Amino acid sequence: MKALLTVFLSLTLSACNYPGMQQRLAQGKVLSFERSKGNCLACHIIEDGEDPGNIGPALVNIQEKYQSKDQLQAIIWDATQFNANTSMPPFGKNKILTPEELELVTDYIWSVNSLTSANK
Template sequence: MKSGLIALILLLPCAGMADIPKQRLDEGKQIAFDRNKGNCLACHVIADGESPGNIGPALATVPDRFKDKQRLREQIWDATRFNPETSMPPFGRNHILDAEEIDKVVDYLWSLE
């Protein structure tokens, strides 16, 4: 848990995605696409994703929809804080993903254009 928070604190000040290693973005994508982990494709369209859902908004130009990476992270951690009626699972609160996995997904989603 502490290592995830430290990673988040270190990554948030980064101005651009150029500072995020490609391997980390690839790991975030893998988690997001994994039907047994993030499973973002169950509800969202993501570029290169197979058999996407249409319950949630398409995940493209994510920085245009969230004021910063911390807000996106909070959404993934527990979307019910912002919309109690959401169908999005609280990935962090329910321990579906650990803090480091969420941080990687955030980095990946933030990189989408």
């Protein structure tokens, strides 16, 4: 199991290093921290984020919490489809994020643990 996890993390880190992906992740981070767009820090703790909120869970171990990046993106698109009582805004459904911005934010949030591992 540990060997399988090591292979998975290696592949994930490799994917983060293909040309253009680092730029996508940087754009996603900006959107995630931007108050008029993702504003993830209003509710979540994210590495490198200043003054995070505590309404939502800390955005760590994302790849363990969700089975795929598509599942994470569906939550960001409209969390109410999974939990009618959520306080998370439907970022895609309400057009807070464009489809491209939604993909960038999803890529960044999905990669947070991978980036942490790569930087240690």
